[in-house]
Amino acid sequence: MTLPLTAATAAQAANEDGNSQGQNGNSQGQNQGSSTTKPRIIVSQDGEVDDMDSFIRFLYYSNEFDIQGIVYSSSRYHYAGDGVNVQPFRWTGTEWLNHYIDLYEQIYPNLRKHADGYPSPEKLRSLYKIGNIDNVSEMDKVTEGSEWIKKVVLDNQPGPLYIQSWGGLNTTARALKSIQEQYQNDPKWPDIQRKISQKVVIYNILDQDSTLNGYIKPNWPDLKIVDNQSQFWSFAYLWTRQVPAANQYALKAPYMEQNFLNGHGPLLEQYRTYRDGKPTPGDDQNNRWRPDQNLTYGVHDFISEGDSPSFMYLLDFNGLRSSENPTYGGWGGRFATNASGWIDTTDVNPTTGANDRAYPQTRWVADLQNDFAARADWGVSSKYSDANHNPTASVREGLNLQAKVGQTLTLHGRGSDPDGNKLTYRWWEYTDADTYAGTVALSGADTATTSFTVPADAKPGDTIHLILEVTDNGIPALKHYQRVIVTVK
Known part of the structure; x- marks a missing residue:
């Protein structure tokens, strides 16, 4: 059975929270005239500062998705160590995510006043699983996270199932390997593998471990990959080199302070910016928080959400239809087809007249920041009339x-x-x-x-x-x- 790659054919059965009615009577997606079927997604991340900021934005947009899992993985940049032979490397721990969900719980009643479908904090906690975190590329262990991904991949819900890799792909690789080990000697194995390859779409940010090329592609050659190898940098640490000057205001300190950092509730108080004086426990190597570092950036300038494009391209409530085909382009950038699926590509930058690999993302920066700013207002507005929609x-x-x-x-x-x-x-x-x-x-x-x-x-x-x-x-x-x-x- 062929499962087409379009959010409109995602699972019909949303979770119980995704179907709840908000007090304004319409979901944001329904307001925008989009499909009422939400993309089924699994988020995997490695706990870097930009993952933390991406997760905050993700919580404000969580009503737009049928969330199937939130899984902690490692990467070449962050791993926990095994307590014996492997020492922790830039490890930020696993409790920060629970803390962010606790803070989301405080603004959850207000968010529901402005749009339907926000998942309950209890639902989010039930979806949070620890995967393969001991070492970079470690995929030998069967973990709670890998088993959870395996279960969702094997369920009877139709595709697509979007697995987003904000860090390494090792937990996803372990899940696929567990499926292979269980079924590869079954006569139906070719059909099982084909069905999974038609169902699962992986969104890869950089190559943050070796498991994509070392295991997934050789063993699952027909599985589709949206591969963001460089475009994400335009919404990450080096954005001043990528974002056109006309759009940079939406990432500068005055905008960040007015729209996110000041007076916007407990969750956004955790949102990290350049030189903000807030260290990240465990990641001493990341000095961008230090006021005496990175002097080309102002205090409270945007720091990074390099992983947000992986879910922003699925935000079809905006009407751009980018999830129908990654070559269309939208808030999550634009892609060209390749042998494995899609690879980030260029748009012509009108300022320079050149093909620019960052511009498919940066052309939308002001719009997507304004949209996030409105949702930040939702979190502190108990009345629908007190915020913009x-x-x-x-x-x-x-x-x-x-x-x-x-x-x-x-x-x-x-x-x-x-x-x-x-x-x-x-x-x-x-x-x-x-x-x-x-x-x-x-x-x-x-x-x-x-x-x-x-x-x-x-x-x-x-x-x-x-x-x-x-x-x-x-x-x-x-x-x-x-x-x-x-x-x-």
Whole structure:
């Protein structure tokens, strides 16, 4: 049975918390006109500072996912040691995650006032498992975490199942190896392996241990990998070298202090920034917290969320449809196909005119930061009316269209806003996501209605990606998009 790679075909049965109704009566995903089926995900992480910050953001967006597991793994940068032969290396312990869930519990009642589907703290605690943490690439031990991943991989829920690797892949590798050891002598093994390979999608951030190339790819050659080898750096420690100057304000101290660090509740009090004077116990080698270090960064400048792209590309409530196909691009970056699935690729940076491997991520920085800022407000706002919420965009003609060369298409956009805010409209062509090699001329691009003529040099099968942005005038200003894909007949 073929399981297509699209969030719209994820498991129909969400967990009991994912189906709960918030007090505003609509889930954020439903407000945005997206599929009500949430992506099934397992998060694995290694406890680095940027994992901690990514996990904080993840908790604010946890209502958008059907979370199947939160698993602690090691990496080449962080491991616990085995108490005998292997000494701990930059080990931050495993209790910080429980502490963050405790802090999430304090803002959970407020979050539920603004959107449905936030998982209960008890549910999150039940999903937290310790995996293979003793050493880098260690996958010999069967652990609680590996057995949990194995169980979810083998369940009867349809795919896809997204396994996100914020650290090493060793716990996931151990789970797959346990499945192989159990079933490889079974006559049905080829069918079992095929079904799993069609179901599981791994999102890999860098190669943080050797198990992807050493075990997973050789033994599971048809398993799909979304491989982010460099694009993530644009939302990580070296962001000043990657993010265009026009978008850097959303990562600088004044923005961070106003929207996250000051007066936004106990969970965001744990959010780490450059030179903030808050050491990370166990990771003495990471000196970025020290006020006398990294002087090119201001105190409270954004530090890193290098792992957040792995879940941001699944955030289809925004209307960008990036989970349908990683080549489309969205808040989690954009990818090109390769032998194993997808690899991070380039967009043309309009500032430099060059193909830029960071720009598929950095083009969205201001938007995704504003969206997070609104959710930060949700956590401290006990009334729906005390915070901003995303507008809703739609396109009368639909999102998947066909047109002939020379045909003129007119697209009618429409927006509404739950807070009664004023809306503005903008249409633009995402040329990097197109398979058509040229560009189209949009009329009325700054209005709700746009039109264009399919160019004469377009070939049958070419696709043209048009993005409608609807932006409110709330604080912070929020957007909802619609992606119209026009296929040339």
